[in-house]
Amino acid sequence: MTGKKVRFGEKLLVVLLFVFLYAPILVLIVFSFNATKSRAVWTGFTFKWYGELFSDATLMSSLYTTLGVAVLSSLIATVAGTLAAMAFYNMKKRWRTPLLTISNIPVVNADIITGVSLSLLFVSVGKFLGHEYGFLGFGTLLLAHISFNIPYVVLSVMPKFRQLDNNLVDAAEDLGCTPAQAFTKVVLPQIMPGVVSGMLIAFTMSVDDFVISYFTAGTTTQTLSMYIYAMTRMRVSPKINAISTLLFTVVLALLIIINFRNNKNDGAAKPVTAKEIKQ
Amino acid sequence: MAKELIRLSHVSMAFDGEVVLDDMNIYFNDKEFLTLLGPSGCGKTTTLRIVGGFLTPTSGDVFFDGVRINDVPPSKRQVNTVFQRYALFPHLNVYENVAFGLRLQRPKISEKETAARVGEMLETVSLRGFEHRTVTSLSGGQQQRVAIARALVMRPKVLLLDEPLGALDMRLRKDMQQELKRIQQQMEITFIYVTHDQEEALAMSDTVVVMNAGKIQQIGSPEDIYNEPKNAFVADFIGESNIVDGIMRADEVVEIFGRKFRCVDKGFAPDEEVDVVIRPEDVDIVPPEKGLLIGTVTSVTFKGMHYDIIVDFYGFKWLIETTDFCPVGERIGIDIVPEGFHIMKKSIYSGMFGDYSSYSEEYDEISDAEYVEEAANDGEVPE
Ligand SMILES: Nc1ncnc2c1ncn2[C@@H]1O[C@H](COP(=O)(O)OP(=O)(O)OP(=O)(O)O)[C@@H](O)[C@H]1O
Ligand SMILES: [Mg+2]
Numbered sequence: 001m002t003g004k005k006v007r008f009g010e011k012l013l014v015v016l017l018f019v020f021l022y023a024p025i026l027v028l029i030v031f032s033f034n035a036t037k038s039r040a041v042w043t044g045f046t047f048k049w050y051g052e053l054f055s056d057a058t059l060m061s062s063l064y065t066t067l068g069v070a071v072l073s074s075l076i077a078t079v080a081g082t083l084a085a086m087a088f089y090n091m092k093k094r095w096r097t098p099l100l101t102i103s104n105i106p107v108v109n110a111d112i113i114t115g116v117s118l119s120l121l122f123v124s125v126g127k128f129l130g131h132e133y134g135f136l137g138f139g140t141l142l143l144a145h146i147s148f149n150i151p152y153v154v155l156s157v158m159p160k161f162r163q164l165d166n167n168l169v170d171a172a173e174d175l176g177c178t179p180a181q182a183f184t185k186v187v188l189p190q191i192m193p194g195v196v197s198g199m200l201i202a203f204t205m206s207v208d209d210f211v212i213s214y215f216t217a218g219t220t221t222q223t224l225s226m227y228i229y230a231m232t233r234m235r236v237s238p239k240i241n242a243i244s245t246l247l248f249t250v251v252l253a254l255l256i257i258i259n260f261r262n263n264k265n266d267g268a269a270k271p272v273t274a275k276e277i278k279q
Numbered sequence: 280m281a282k283e284l285i286r287l288s289h290v291s292m293a294f295d296g297e298v299v300l301d302d303m304n305i306y307f308n309d310k311e312f313l314t315l316l317g318p319s320g321c322g323k324t325t326t327l328r329i330v331g332g333f334l335t336p337t338s339g340d341v342f343f344d345g346v347r348i349n350d351v352p353p354s355k356r357q358v359n360t361v362f363q364r365y366a367l368f369p370h371l372n373v374y375e376n377v378a379f380g381l382r383l384q385r386p387k388i389s390e391k392e393t394a395a396r397v398g399e400m401l402e403t404v405s406l407r408g409f410e411h412r413t414v415t416s417l418s419g420g421q422q423q424r425v426a427i428a429r430a431l432v433m434r435p436k437v438l439l440l441d442e443p444l445g446a447l448d449m450r451l452r453k454d455m456q457q458e459l460k461r462i463q464q465q466m467e468i469t470f471i472y473v474t475h476d477q478e479e480a481l482a483m484s485d486t487v488v489v490m491n492a493g494k495i496q497q498i499g500s501p502e503d504i505y506n507e508p509k510n511a512f513v514a515d516f517i518g519e520s521n522i523v524d525g526i527m528r529a530d531e532v533v534e535i536f537g538r539k540f541r542c543v544d545k546g547f548a549p550d551e552e553v554d555v556v557i558r559p560e561d562v563d564i565v566p567p568e569k570g571l572l573i574g575t576v577t578s579v580t581f582k583g584m585h586y587d588i589i590v591d592f593y594g595f596k597w598l599i600e601t602t603d604f605c606p607v608g609e610r611i612g613i614d615i616v617p618e619g620f621h622i623m624k625k626s627i628y629s630g631m632f633g634d635y636s637s638y639s640e641e642y643d644e645i646s647d648a649e650y651v652e653e654a655a656n657d658g659e660v661p662e
Binding site for chain 2: 167168170172174175177185186190
């Protein structure tokens, strides 16, 4: 009897937890379809706000910035992160463990610290090169995203390297591969699931980011999340709800894909979701 | 007659200052079946990896057909390897695994010729019809044969095999031993074979190289190694041996337990201290009054074809193989023909082997269990 009560209590807790976690987003989504600008009263269903999004030129350009940065930074970070993981793998254990820890610190570091420090670096380098503040822009934004994305790729690819049979590379070279061919023909197919997961995580993190972008994009370049932030400061528009809903849906979809892939490719190499790593 | 193909000259290998191979000198002949035999960790794999080009020796030279090849990468050596754990490419099927090396060759080999050579190779290893299976779905023995086909399709001059049968069960092992020997003779190439199983080494090889602790102990034909072991380590590692201290009183006269025996060895210094090996099957049991030595039977084990008995001679226990049943406690005499004694110079291994005082019936089981466990730890047991 008490057991039943406990179980009921547990269920209630789980429900409360999910309400707590998702109620704000649910409200956001609901009001993105609200016919009037009211943020308290439901006045009828509409797609109006979504339609307006596409006629907002600033918004569209910030969307392109976000997508551009996400695509470029995740691609570059994937290449760099995979090569870094290979270098770690070939290292002596004595060096590998501490270096790997150091390389993963940015993942748990507060975004604000990463953002401020990158901004400081860019500005001082810019000044050194004779630029004033105008130095910050798409280039620095991209560099910042590449920088915070690399550790996620390393974390995702590293377990795949650990599973790799050492002799596979030897066997490939034995049969006539150059070291480069051995990598593309034998190693890459083995670690590919980790590489793709790493790239998806990097893309997601990039789309998701606000704080680091805010500090490194300068005054002329704007990402979607920066635009949303700016909108909240200027005027009240349900467009914010609409664009936030879209952003949430895209990130959620990516996370679901990543998780699904990881579960499919054996649990041993599960690099957990980006969110989990971050928290 | 036999042409020298590969030579290791003063090859030493050290990892982080720890010496693993110590001044190895050895040559491998064309079309020879040569086995590197030794206990775990003695440097067999390391030797093979040096020949294959995966390791560069710390010092010393590797020659192929008289040309120094220290700096030639594995892809450019006319040597292919069957790895200790197969190392098949899991993302490719059987056909593509075997075709892998052919596809890399320049000038390009036509798809038709590739298919013909792969087919021929799969025929040789009896894997026709398995072309499209994934390699992970194969049994250990089948994976082994894919690994052999993948290496042999390259038509190497030398095939290196690192404990290729280590993960197989006894029966399959025996079948594959014959299979490998047949393939080697059919292809007319050199096999350099690594094992720690002395029976396997004796059964398959033209030449056996016994190694221990990074040093070559003896090189010779299986018969030489068995009949004329160079030191107590070799005598003990190859088959069963009773090894006792002796003194060469003169040419062809050896003294053990204070008694002089006729033997066939000569060339030792007068009164030189030596190790004397007597194989269990070279001892004849005779009535006590006719025996050269008299001892008491302390244990009897039935082995099917014969009995293994342990006999106590003056506190030193011998293993003797006999077809006559001798009950425990019986006093027996023994006779040994002069050819039954094998005299060895004293070595660092003197006194370490050849005493059966700790022998018991469980002895075999214990060592078998250890082997299985070791294989399991290495992940070599087929799923
Ligand atoms: N890359 C390496 N780094 C450090 N030590 C090594 C390395 N490779 C081998 N060793 C050491 O060298 C010694 C010989 O190793 P090797 O693999 O040649 O032995 P083996 O005779 O093949 O043994 P087994 O029968 O167990 O396969 C061992 O002590 C091993 O630990
Ligand atoms: Mg080995």
